[in-house]
Amino acid sequence: MIRLSNVHKSFDSQQVLNDLSLEIPTGQITAIIGPSGEGKSVLLKHMIGLMKPDSGRIEVDGESILNIRRSQLNRIREKFGMLFQNAALLDSMSVFENVAFPLREKTRLSSDEIEQRVRSALEHVGLKNVNGKYPDELSGGMKKRVGLARALLLNPKIILFDEPTTGLDPIIKRAIHQLIKDTHAQFGFTAVIVSHEIPEIFDIAQNVAMLFRGKILQIGTSDEIRGSTDPTAKQFITGSLDGPIQLV
Amino acid sequence: MSAAIQFIGHSVLDCVRSLGRMGGFLLYSCYMIVRRPGSPLYILKQIRFIGSKSLFVICLTAAFTGMVLGLQGYYTLAKFGSEGMLGTAVALSLVRELGPVLAALMVTGRAGSAITAEIGIMRISEQIDALETMALDPFKYLITPKIIAAMLALPLLCAIFDVVGIYGGWLVGVKLLGVNPGAYFYEMEQSVVWRDVYSGFVKSFSFGVIIAWIGCYKGYFAGHGAEGVSRATTESVVLTSVLILVWDYFLTSVLL
Numbered sequence: 042m043i044r045l046s047n048v049h050k051s052f053d054s055q056q057v058l059n060d061l062s063l064e065i066p067t068g069q070i071t072a073i074i075g076p077s078g079e080g081k082s083v084l085l086k087h088m089i090g091l092m093k094p095d096s097g098r099i100e101v102d103g104e105s106i107l108n109i110r111r112s113q114l115n116r117i118r119e120k121f122g123m124l125f126q127n128a129a130l131l132d133s134m135s136v137f138e139n140v141a142f143p144l145r146e147k148t149r150l151s152s153d154e155i156e157q158r159v160r161s162a163l164e165h166v167g168l169k170n171v172n173g174k175y176p177d178e179l180s181g182g183m184k185k186r187v188g189l190a191r192a193l194l195l196n197p198k199i200i201l202f203d204e205p206t207t208g209l210d211p212i213i214k215r216a217i218h219q220l221i222k223d224t225h226a227q228f229g230f231t232a233v234i235v236s237h238e239i240p241e242i243f244d245i246a247q248n249v250a251m252l253f254r255g256k257i258l259q260i261g262t263s264d265e266i267r268g269s270t271d272p273t274a275k276q277f278i279t280g281s282l283d284g285p286i287q288l289v
Numbered sequence: 290m291s292a293a294i295q296f297i298g299h300s301v302l303d304c305v306r307s308l309g310r311m312g313g314f315l316l317y318s319c320y321m322i323v324r325r326p327g328s329p330l331y332i333l334k335q336i337r338f339i340g341s342k343s344l345f346v347i348c349l350t351a352a353f354t355g356m357v358l359g360l361q362g363y364y365t366l367a368k369f370g371s372e373g374m375l376g377t378a379v380a381l382s383l384v385r386e387l388g389p390v391l392a393a394l395m396v397t398g399r400a401g402s403a404i405t406a407e408i409g410i411m412r413i414s415e416q417i418d419a420l421e422t423m424a425l426d427p428f429k430y431l432i433t434p435k436i437i438a439a440m441l442a443l444p445l446l447c448a449i450f451d452v453v454g455i456y457g458g459w460l461v462g463v464k465l466l467g468v469n470p471g472a473y474f475y476e477m478e479q480s481v482v483w484r485d486v487y488s489g490f491v492k493s494f495s496f497g498v499i500i501a502w503i504g505c506y507k508g509y510f511a512g513h514g515a516e517g518v519s520r521a522t523t524e525s526v527v528l529t530s531v532l533i534l535v536w537d538y539f540l541t542s543v544l545l
Contacts, residue, residue, distance in 0.1 A: 056455040083497075086418070089421075089422055111426070113422040115426070116424070118421070118422060119424045121422060122384065122422075123419070125415045125419060126415075127414060128416065128420075129414060129416050129418060129419035130416070131411075131416050131420075132411075132414070132416065133403075142423075143423045143425070144424075147423070147424070147425075156401050186385040195423075201422075238507040246373060
C-alpha cells in the first residue's frame with residue numbers, strides 16, 4: 042500500500058499539493074483524475090521518491106521513503122515500474138537495448154535469456170520488428186508500448202502510469218487500456234494511473250481519486266465517482282464549461 | 290534600501306547554495322568512482338568521445354600555437370642573440386602552461402558543452418528520472434564514466450598537444466627562420482625537466498575533472514525546456530573556462 046499523509050509541496054509561491062492525504066490499495070487499479078496543472082504528475086513522482094514534499098509523510102508498504110539512504114530508497118524502488126508521459130526511453134539506445142537495460146543491470150540472466158525475455162515482452166505489448174529502431178524513429182503509441190514493456194519486465198509490485206494514453210489515436214488508446222487491464226489481471230500489481238481519459242478510465246480503474254486545488258477532493262469506486270453529485274467532480278466528468286473549475 | 294539588501298542577501302544565499310550543491314555533486318561523484326565506477330564499456334565510449342574525437346581540434350590548435358610561439362619567440366630571442374634557445378622557450382611554454390590550458394579549453398568547447406547538452410536533454414525528457422525509477426543510480430551510468438574518461442583523456446591530449454606544438458615551433462623556427470635544428474632540440478632536452486612535464490600532467494588531469502564535473506553538474510540540474518538546456522550549456526562552458534584559468538593560477542603557484 043502507498044500512503045501519503047498531509048503532504049505539502051510548493052514550487053516558488055505556487056502551492057501544488059496542499060495537505061494531501063491518500064491511500065492507494067494494494068493489488069488494485071487506482072486512477073487519479075483532475076484538471077490539467079493540478080499536480081497529478083507531481084503526486085505520482087512523490088510516490089516513487091522522484092520529488093520530495095515540503096512536509097508530510099509518504100510510505101510504501103509501511104516504510105517511509107523520506108529521509109532514508111539512497112540504497113534504501115533504491116530497494117523500495119525495486120518494487121516499482123513507471124511509465125512516463127513521454128515514455129522516457131533512453132534515446133541513445135535502441136528499443137531492444139532500452140527494454141533489456143534493467144535486465145542487464147539488475148539480473149544475472151544470460152544474453153540468450155535476456156533476448157528471449159525482451160522479445161516476448163515486446164510481443165506482449167504488440168510490437169514486432171522494432172528491436173533495432175531508436176526512440177526517435179517510433180510513433181508516440183509505439184514509444185509508450187516500449188515504455189510499458191520496460192516497466193513490466195521485472196514484474197514490479199506497483200506500476201505508476203503517467204497519462205499513458207495522452208495524445209494517442211482512439212485505437213491505440215483502447216489497445217493500451219486493454220493491455221493495462223490484461224496485464225493487471227495476469228500479474229495482479231498495484232497500479233496508479235494519472236489520466237484524463239473520461240469516461241474510459243472508469244472501466245479500467247477500480248478506484249478513482251479526484252485531485253483539485255492540491256487536495257483529494259473525492260475518492261471512491263469508479264461507480265461512486267462516476268455518479269458523484271459534487272459540483273466540481275461532476276463538472277470535470279461531464280466536461281462542462283460551467284462550474285467551480287475555471288479555465289483561467 | 291531594504292529591497293537592495295534583501296536582493297544582495299538572496300543572491301549570496303543562492304550562490305552559497307549552488308556552491309554547496311556543486312561540492313556535494315563532486316564528492317558523491319568521487320564516492321561513486323571508488324564504489325561503483327560503471328562498466329568499462331561506458332568509460333571507453335566516453336574516452337572515445339572526449340579524447341579521440343577531440344584529436345583533430347587539439348592537433349590543429351597545437352600546431353598553430355607552436356607556430357606562433359616559434360615566430361614570437363624567435364623575434365624576442367633574436368634581440369638578445371639567443372635564437373638557439375627557441376626550442377626551450379617553445380617547449381617550456383607548451384609543457385608547463387599552454388599545452389594543458391589550451392587543450393582543456395578546446396575540450397571544454399567541444400566535449401564539455403556536449404556533455405551538458407546531453408545530460409540536460411536527458412533531464413528534461415525524464416530519462417534520468419526513468420533510470421532512478423528503475424533503481425539505477427544515474428551517476429553510475431552518466432556521470433562517473435565521463436569524469437573517469439576526462440581524467441584519463443586530458444593528460445593524453447595534453448601530451449599530444451605538447452608534441453604537435455613543439456613540431457609547430459620547429460617548423461617555423463627551424464624550417465622558415467633558419468634556427469639550427471640541433472640547437473632547437475638539444476637546448477630543449479637540456480632545459481625541460483621531469484618536474485615541468487609532471488606539472489603539465491597534474492594540471493591537465495585536474496582540468497579533466499573540472500570539465501566533466503561542471504559539464505555533468507550543469508546538465509544534471511538544467512532548467513526547464515530547450516531554453517534551460519541552452520542556458521545550462523552556456524553557463525557550463527563559461528564556468529569551466531573561468532575555473533580552468535583560476536585553478537591554473539593556483540596550481541602553478543603551488544607547483545612552481
